[in-house]
Amino acid sequence: MTKVISILGSPRKKGTSARIAGAFTDTAQSLGAEVEKFYLNGMTYRGCQACETCHSKTDKCVLNDDVTAVLEAIKEADIAVFSSPVYYGDTSGQFKLFYDRMYSLLDINVTRDPAIISRVPKGKTAIFVVTQGDINEIFRDVPERYKMFLEVYGFDVKVVRRTDLIEGVPDQDVSDSQAEIAALAKELIA
């Protein structure tokens, strides 16, 4: 059975990014996939402490908090959906704090070749959903940068980007993006 996880970076449970990510997980579930959701805003966790223990003494993050289970789930899932609104030209603070903790999913040793080895097993897909108020031309770099890092972990990365939204209107229509991501779910899971 396909295992899908959804890591939700917006505080709005029914906001634009959550509803687009939800169209993927709903479709995946209807196709028989197992789905687990992680709503970051409801979790208690710290950002990376830069202790480097995960690169010197252990193979995982030594912090033990709500993100611990998310990091383990990423290693086990076939498809991981990452979603966030754009806040100040980047992902939300909730998402970025979590994303830095993914540092522990890399084995980094600068004296070795290759210097970076992913701890995420190969053959997985990541979907990066990003929504913003600004026009399409602005902040194109956000998905590009996050895609680049997800590729370092070995994910095959698909981006679903939604722009031109009106801030403060969480229930606005994103049905075309939902249709786009539902089609992706059918392609990946069917």
Ligand SMILES: Cc1cc2nc3c(=O)[nH]c(=O)nc-3n(C[C@H](O)[C@H](O)[C@H](O)COP(=O)(O)O)c2cc1C
């Ligand atoms: C604190 C904050 C900062 C934001 N900064 C930006 C920004 O820099 N650029 C932008 O295009 N939209 C910005 N927005 C608008 C959100 O990206 C937009 O409303 C998005 O659709 C919200 O996603 P959500 O509905 O999933 O929460 C910001 C919104 C908030 C609350």
